[in-house]
Amino acid sequence: MTQHTRAKSDASTPEEFRPSGQIQFGVFFQGVNSGTIWKAPESGSQTDFESFRRIAQTAERGLFAAFFLGEGLRLREHLGRPHALDVVGRPDAQTMLAALASVTTNIGLVATQNTTYNDPADLAHRLASLDLISGGRAAWNIVTTDNAWTGANFRRGGYLDHADRYKHAEAFVETAKRIWDSWDTPDGPGRRVRHEGQHYTVDVAPRLPRSAQYRPVLFQAGDSPEGRNFAARQADVIFSAHPKFDDAVAFRKDLVERSVAAGRGANAVQIMPASEFILARTSAEAAEKKEWVRSLQIGPQQAVAYLEQFWGRQLSAYDPDGPLPEIDPVVEETSETRGSGFHGAKARQLADQWRAEAKDKGLSIRQFVTSKTARIDSTFTGSYTAVADQLAEYARVGAVDGFNISPWLIPTGLDDIVNHLVPELQERGVYPTEYRGATLRDHLGLETPVRTADVAVAAVRT
Amino acid sequence: MNAEHPNQPGFLAIELDGAGWDGADIARAVLAAESAGFHAATFTDAPAPGRVNAVQRAAFAGPLTRTIALVPEADTVYTEPFHISTQLASLDYVSGGRAGWIATAAEDPEAAAAVGRSSVTGSALGQEAAASIEVSRRLWDSWEDDAVIRDVATGRYIDVDKLHYADFETPAGFPGPGYSVKGPSIIPRPLQGQLPVLVPASLLGEVPVDALDGVLVSAPTPELLAVEVRDVRARLGAAVAVIAELDVVLDSRGQAAASRDTNFDGGRAAFAGSAASLTDFLAALLTEADGVRLHPASLFVDLEELGRLVLPELRRRGALRPVLRDGTFRDLLGLERPASRYAPAAAPAGAGK
Numbered sequence: 001m002t003q004h005t006r007a008k009s010d011a012s013t014p015e016e017f018r019p020s021g022q023i024q025f026g027v028f029f030q031g032v033n034s035g036t037i038w039k040a041p042e043s044g045s046q047t048d049f050e051s052f053r054r055i056a057q058t059a060e061r062g063l064f065a066a067f068f069l070g071e072g073l074r075l076r077e078h079l080g081r082p083h084a085l086d087v088v089g090r091p092d093a094q095t096m097l098a099a100l101a102s103v104t105t106n107i108g109l110v111a112t113q114n115t116t117y118n119d120p121a122d123l124a125h126r127l128a129s130l131d132l133i134s135g136g137r138a139a140w141n142i143v144t145t146d147n148a149w150t151g152a153n154f155r156r157g158g159y160l161d162h163a164d165r166y167k168h169a170e171a172f173v174e175t176a177k178r179i180w181d182s183w184d185t186p187d188g189p190g191r192r193v194r195h196e197g198q199h200y201t202v203d204v205a206p207r208l209p210r211s212a213q214y215r216p217v218l219f220q221a222g223d224s225p226e227g228r229n230f231a232a233r234q235a236d237v238i239f240s241a242h243p244k245f246d247d248a249v250a251f252r253k254d255l256v257e258r259s260v261a262a263g264r265g266a267n268a269v270q271i272m273p274a275s276e277f278i279l280a281r282t283s284a285e286a287a288e289k290k291e292w293v294r295s296l297q298i299g300p301q302q303a304v305a306y307l308e309q310f311w312g313r314q315l316s317a318y319d320p321d322g323p324l325p326e327i328d329p330v331v332e333e334t335s336e337t338r339g340s341g342f343h344g345a346k347a348r349q350l351a352d353q354w355r356a357e358a359k360d361k362g363l364s365i366r367q368f369v370t371s372k373t374a375r376i377d378s379t380f381t382g383s384y385t386a387v388a389d390q391l392a393e394y395a396r397v398g399a400v401d402g403f404n405i406s407p408w409l410i411p412t413g414l415d416d417i418v419n420h421l422v423p424e425l426q427e428r429g430v431y432p433t434e435y436r437g438a439t440l441r442d443h444l445g446l447e448t449p450v451r452t453a454d455v456a457v458a459a460v461r462t
Numbered sequence: 463m464n465a466e467h468p469n470q471p472g473f474l475a476i477e478l479d480g481a482g483w484d485g486a487d488i489a490r491a492v493l494a495a496e497s498a499g500f501h502a503a504t505f506t507d508a509p510a511p512g513r514v515n516a517v518q519r520a521a522f523a524g525p526l527t528r529t530i531a532l533v534p535e536a537d538t539v540y541t542e543p544f545h546i547s548t549q550l551a552s553l554d555y556v557s558g559g560r561a562g563w564i565a566t567a568a569e570d571p572e573a574a575a576a577v578g579r580s581s582v583t584g585s586a587l588g589q590e591a592a593a594s595i596e597v598s599r600r601l602w603d604s605w606e607d608d609a610v611i612r613d614v615a616t617g618r619y620i621d622v623d624k625l626h627y628a629d630f631e632t633p634a635g636f637p638g639p640g641y642s643v644k645g646p647s648i649i650p651r652p653l654q655g656q657l658p659v660l661v662p663a664s665l666l667g668e669v670p671v672d673a674l675d676g677v678l679v680s681a682p683t684p685e686l687l688a689v690e691v692r693d694v695r696a697r698l699g700a701a702v703a704v705i706a707e708l709d710v711v712l713d714s715r716g717q718a719a720a721s722r723d724t725n726f727d728g729g730r731a732a733f734a735g736s737a738a739s740l741t742d743f744l745a746a747l748l749t750e751a752d753g754v755r756l757h758p759a760s761l762f763v764d765l766e767e768l769g770r771l772v773l774p775e776l777r778r779r780g781a782l783r784p785v786l787r788d789g790t791f792r793d794l795l796g797l798e799r800p801a802s803r804y805a806p807a808a809a810p811a812g813a814g815k
Contacts, residue, residue, distance in 0.1 A: 039614045047650055049525065049556045072548075072648030075625070082625045082646065084618045089610065089650045091552035092545070098518035099556035101485060103525045121576040122541065129514035132483040133522050152644035153544040201578030207511055208483065301617030 017256045017266035019398025022430055023391055024444065025422075026066035026110070026272055026404040027059045027414060031090025032076065034373060035276065037296040037408050038087050044411045046087050049099065054411035056100045059107055062418030063432050065443040066108035067100065068141065068239075068404060069093040073117055074150045077337040078305055079314070085302045094130050101134035108440030109134055110219060112141040115169040117154045120195070121204045124179040127216045128208040136212030136439035140176075141219040141239060144169045149337060159199065166226045171197050173218070173234050180215040181451050182206040188451070213439035214448050219272075232258035235269055236446050239404055243273035243378045245390075248399035270401035270444060277405060278381045279416050290381050293408055294370050303369040310347050320366045324355045384416075388424035395430035401444070471783045472748035473794060474773065475502035475533070475705065480761035483514040485522060491761060492523040495530060498769025499777065501785055501794055502531035504564060504755060509573055517549045524557035531791040533562035533660065538594035539570075539587060540577045543630075544643055547598035551652040559653035559790035563598070564660045564678070565669075567591040579638075586637035588668020593632050595659055595673050597643045600628035602656050603802040604646035626804040654790045655799045660705065663694055675795060676703035678755065684708065684731045684743060691750045703752040703795050711759035712737055712767045724759040737771035744772070745781045752795075 011017065029052065030036055037043055044051050056067045071093050076083045093111035101109060109130065113123055123140075131138035144165040148158020160168055175195045183206045184190035190206040220235035222228070231238040232255060242251040252271060259269045278293055280286040298306075300320035307324065308315045312331030329347035358368040380387050394400050407413025425431035436442045476498075481491035495503050503523065507516035516534035523532055532553065536546050554561040567587040574581040582590060609624035628645030660676035661669055677698065681690040687706050695704050709732035711719045719734040726732045733740055747754055758764030776782050786794055 038612055038619055043612075047555060049558070053525065073544075074644070075646050075648055082620065082622045084620050084622045087619055089605070089620075089648065091555055091649050092548040094515075095517055095521045095549045095552035096556060098521035099524045102489065102522045117542070118545075119542070119577050126515050126518065129483070129518050132514055133485045133488065133518055135485060152642065154542055154643075155639070155641040157642075203575040203578070205509075205511075205572065207509060208514065209512070299617045 011266040012260060014253070014256045014260050014266055017252075017398065019396065020401060020445065021395055021398075022432065023395045023400065023425070024065040024272070024402030024432070025059070025062065025417070026068055026108075026402060027055060027064055028068040028070070028274065028404050028406045029055055029410070030087075030406050031070060032072060032086065032088050033406075034086045034297055034302055035406055035408055036087045036410060037293065039296050039299070040409065042409060042412060046410060047089055047091065049096075051411040052091075052096055052100060053103055055407065055414060056104050056107060058411075058414045058418055060104050062414065062422045063435060064107055065402065066110050066139065066404075066440060067097070067104075068110040069096060069112060071112040071114055071143070073114060073145065074153055079308060079312075083305070085299070085305055094126050097138070098130055098133055101130070101137065106137070106435040106438070106443070108137050108139055108217065108443060110139040110141050110217075112143055112221075114143050114145050115172040116145045116160055116165065117150065117156075120172050120175045120200065121179065121202050124176040125207060127176070128180055128211070131211035131213065131216045132208060136214075136441070138211070139217035139219055139237075139440055141221060142169060142173060142235070143221055164198075166222070166230050168197075168199055170230055170234065171195070171199075175202055177215070177449075179204060179206075180210070183209045185210065211439075213441035217440050217444065217446065228255060228258055229262070231255070232262045232264065232269060236441075237270040237272055237401070237444065240271050240273040240400075241378070243275045243380075243400070243403065245394065245399060247377070248273060248394065249397065252399055268447075270446070272402040272404045273400055274378055275403040275405055276379045276408060277387065277417055277421065278379060278408075279384055279387060279421060281383060283381075283383045283386060286381050286383060290379075297408065298366065298370045298373060300366060303366040306369045306373060307365065310350055312347065318365060321364045324351075324358045324365055324368060326355075384420040384424050388421060388428060391425060392428045392430045471781055472751060473501035473753040473783050474499075474744075474776075475504055475531075475753060475755040476500045476765070476768070477504045477506060477755060477757045478519070478761065479506045479513070480758075481519075483512060488519050488522055489526055491765070492527055492530065492532075494762070494765050494769065496527050498765060499773040499782070499785060500530060501753070501783065502533050502562070502755075502791070505532075505534040507535040507537065507566070508568065509570070509576075517553055520561070521553050521556050524553065524560070527557075527560075529560075529785045529787060529789075531560045531562055531786065531794055532557050533564055533658075533791070535564040535566050537573065538565050538567045538591040539582050540573050540579060541594070543594040543597035543641075544601070546594060547601040547647065548649055550598065550657055551602060551647065551649045554652035554654055554657055555649070558788075559792075560786070561652070561654070562658040562660060562675075562791045564662075565591050565595050565665075566662065567665060582638060585668055588665045589637055591661060591665050592669045592673065593630075593636065593641075595661075595669060597628065597630045599656060599659075599673065600630055600803070601643070601645055601647040602652050603804055604628050605650045606802045606805050607651055607655070610650060624805075626802075651802065654792045655802070656792075658791050658795055658797065660703075663690075666694075666697070671698055671702060674702050675792075675797060676705055676752075678705050678707050679751070680707045680730045682728075682731065684733050687731045688747055688750045691747070695750070704750075705753040705755055706747055706751040707731070707755050707757070708733055708747075709757045709759065710740065710764055710768075712740060712764050714763050714767050722759060726757075726759065730757065737767050738775075741772050741775045744776060745779055748776075748781050 097109040146160045146162045151158035178193045195202040220231040221239040278290045311329040505516035520532040520534040571581040606624035630643040632640040658675035681687040709726045
């Protein structure tokens with residue numbers, strides 16, 4: 001049943017890293033972003049269940065390892081009001097994934113869930129529930145937040161310092177693992193889990209057994225050095241921001257070193273960068289398609305609003321096809337209200353830098369913003385065969401274990417990937433031709449975890 | 463409702479606890495309940511070994527079913543109201559508008575310890591429930607129905623004038639740690655506008671009646687159940703559905719009900735007997751109550767008897783409402799789809815827009 005061929009935890013030096021020679025796909029259904037086109041006639045609903053079903057079932061037809069959902073905790077704002085220009089409004093991740101579990105049979109179901117505004121016992125229980133209901137297909141994409149602005153929707157409000165967020169997250173994840181391990185098994189009796197930390201206290205009896213994949217697979221998406229170390233210690237897969245070939249190779253090297261240093265072996269942590277695909281029969285058609293995609297992703301209003309976020313003031317008087325505004329920002333730092341990517345930039349410094357850059361390159365507001373926001377580094381554009389060749393090279397050297405694809409169109413955005421790219425990859429021997437087993441852990445070729453109680457104390461950070 | 467129309471047929475709900483944690487078993491239970499002709503399935507969520515999250519069980523059932531309302535319990539005391547609101551709204555989307563909520567608040571030191579809080583007791587439970595229900599109701603209204611405009615000309619996906627802050631704050635004198643919820647919701651308005659909210663009768667008094675769509679009424683014996691239903695009806699009037707709670711163990715497969723094992727805890731009226739006598743009992747009870755929720759002693763065993771013998775006969779006698787066809791849980795309860803509390807009052811006729 002289970003072929004755990006790769007993740008040998010005895011690979012104790014970086015040199016022992018072994019490329020799998022394969023890549024996997026995941027799909028990230030983004031409910032809130034500027035990358036999803038809503039202005040095209042073929043743009044479907046972002047909230048109807050049928051859109052989710054269609055994407056998940058198409059992905060499953062293409063043997064994708066996983067279906068991802070993000071988590072919304074506070075609606076994004078722009079200059080003090082909800083941001084109006086991008087798709088917005090999304091379901092609770094685990095509720096939607098539980099529904100999708102009944103209309104899919106193999107694909108992994110990944111819920112992004114925050115460690116700051118969830119409770120460890122409740123979240124561990126819900127993830128274990130999803131894992132059991134789906135027959136061992138659940139995963140948790142671990143994210144952290146610290147801002148009080150998000151906290152305004154929760155009982156505790158803001159309470160966590162930015163510097164403490166990974167420390168807090170790690171204690172949270174350790175507690176969740178212990179809860180998943182607490183059920184009575186042939187290896188040991190069930191036992192209560194008690195944790196008393198700086199931010200919460202947990203005292204909980206065992207409630208659910210192991211799933212077919214032992215426990216939910218753990219994804220992690222942080223990219224700072226602390227985030228990478230956290231992933232190296234705790235995660236099964238890192239959802240990275242480094243899909244470009246050279247970056248990906250460098251990121252792999254870095255992560256293998258961190259993973260070995262954490263005592264988990266060179267092959268313990270897999271890498272799936274975020275990516276976008278713009279494909280066609282010929283590279284000329286693909287290039288043309290890309291122009292169309294970009295024009296719909298960043299319209300004139302989005303371009304101006306993007307700058308307003310950093311300037312902290314209305315810029316609607318400026319022509320989107322003209323140069324960047326000569327007036328200065330009115331804020332010191334950008335706020336978190338449009339999402340973590342915008343947080344904390346020094347506004348005036350940034351404005352100077354951007355004006356110089358745009359002038360240098362002769363870019364209008366719209367062209368400049370497109371260059372900043374479109375997933376420039378994460379987009380694969382080209383013919384099916386050329387992109388398949390490109391990806392085969394990633395597989396050969398082991399730059400990544402797969403790609404987490406954000407479709408730019410809902411619900412048909414995976415169709416050409418599944419119909420045309422997947423067969424090309426299969427022909428090249430770098431993509432699965434069937435699901436390897438019944439669980440997400442099987443699809444990814446991950447080892448069964450070691451029971452927390454049996455992990456040497458030195459290897460567990462508390 | 464029945465107070466005005468004593469002969470209006472009622473509805474039957476069934477508690478599906480006992481189906482286990484495996485998706486295939488949950489599917490089998492909910493499909494059996496639907497094909498038996500039940501109007502609603504409920505999913506208990508009190509912590510118990512082997513019991514998976516109730517909202518997820520209901521969500522799993524959503525795409526598999528067409529007519530049955532899916533009504534999970536969700537705790538209001540030790541959970542985050544913002545998360546609960548989003549989960550339930552999402553359930554409404556995945557079930558095509560067939561979702562409801564049994565809002566619970568029970569004395570439970572174990573649940574308190576799990577989240578590191580001190581145990582909430584007495585009237586404070588009802589106040590927690592009232593606060594959490596109010597948060598959900600405001601968040602469900604926080605996107606007006608037509609907030610998603612997709613206006614290509616102006617580049618606006620939503621009309622921000624149709625999104626509203628909930629700005630909930632626990633009232634002065636709130637017994638536990640107070641809290642606030644800003645909003646708006648992260649998901650557009652549920653398909654039903656507002657999900658029907660049901661509570662156990664023990665929470666009446668603290669939870670305002672106008673926050674409720676249904677009340678679950680228990681009594682120590684079947685004989686006292688109709689009396690209790692009448693009592694609650696007299697207190698609440700016709701605007702809230704009164705639903706009687708009944709444990710059921712039937713003669714089955716040659717075994718007399720009296721000799722079958724049950725794990726009834728005595729908190730509810732329990733009926734033991736033949737399918738025919740249960741049919742008579744329910745037909746009479748449904749002239750008083752809007753609905754009855756059955757708690758079978760053994761889910762699959764009793765479900766078979768109910769589907770084969772009890773529901774068809776009740777239906778033949780005209781005691782049951784039709785099941786929903788492409789309808790919502792609100793439709794089943796006879797509730798209109800409400801306008802958002804934040805929407806401007808409808809313009810007078812002829813005033814234009």
